[in-house]
Amino acid sequence: MNTDQVFELLQDAGVSESTSIQTVRRWLREGKIKYEGGKRSRETVCIIDDTDQAFDLLKDAGVSESISNQIVRRWLHEGRIKYEGSRNKKTDYIVDDTTSKLFIDDCTNQNMDEMIHRLTLKIQAQEKHIEGLEELHENAKHRIIEQRDKLKKEVATLKNKENKLQSEIRNLVKQNIELRNELKKLKESKGDHYTLTSSTQLNNYSKKLGLSKMASNKEVLAEYKGLLKITHPDQGGNAKLFHYIKTDYDNFRNSTKDK
Structure with a gap:
């Protein structure tokens, strides 16, 4: 048999074209195929000596035993x-070759070029995919950085507001304590009710509110209304302090009505 007939047998056995070429080349290299010059024979039917030789050929080509x-x-x-054959003896299949080795090399080179071209296209596609993923990664990273900076600013703003609220609370507590002390002193000196004269009463109210002794009744009333608004429970104020201020406010307003 020549190389064309061997190649035909391998193709008929279902061996891929590339594997068939590699197998024929290996048999040539291992001396299982002889080179003889001269005419190139082409028989319509490929003849193998016996079944043992056929089994060895297929096994060496990588065909499974069941398929063989x-x-x-x-x-x-x-x-x-x-x-x-007997299937007991070892046989080396010696195949006469009249086909040039160059033909096999050309086929192999063509397959290699095609494989390289496909791999190149695949690599290019993968590189584009990687570039797209890198771009998405960069965009996501920038968005995360922007969100982080925005959150930092919001946290700083909330901390400033918290500090201001705490400062206001401390001031209100201080005023609350001062008012409680004033009310306590008044109760200890005058009892549970205010029975002061109009001039003395106005001075006491003005003093408690931190106003001038010359403050008018309207100014005193306006200051009381401001304190009542701040200390009202609905506005987050202290209910007990609101009650004390409301009592003073009502007493002062009643005293001014009596005039």
Whole structure:
């Protein structure tokens, strides 16, 4: 048999084209195929000496044993194999070659070029995909940085507001304590009710509110209204302090009505 016939057998056995070429080249290198110059024969039917040689050929080409059994039976039926072997002896299949080695090399080179071209296209596609992923990663990173900076600013703003609120609370507590002390002193000196004269009463109210002794009744009333608004429970104020201020406010307003 020549290389064309061997290649045909491998193709008929279902071996891929690239594997068939590599197998033929290996057999040439290992001396399992002889080179003889001269005419190139082309027989319509490839003849193998026996089934043992066919099994060895298929096994060496990487065909499984179950598939080899089916192929050998078919080849024997088609007349491609001369006779059945014993399957006990080792056989080296020596195949006459009249096909140039250059033909095989050209086929191999063509397959390699095609494989390289496909791999190049695949690599280019993967590189574009990677570039797209890198761009998405960069955009996501920038968005995260912007969100982080925004959150930092918001946290700083909330801390400033918290500090201001705490300062206001401390001031209100201080005023609350001062008012409680004033009310306590008044209660200790005058009892539970205010029975002061109009002039003394106005001065006491003005003093408690931190106003001038010359403050008018309208100014005193306006200051009381401001304190009542701040200390009202609905506005987050102290209910007890609101009650004390409201009592003073009512007493002062009643005293001014009596005039």
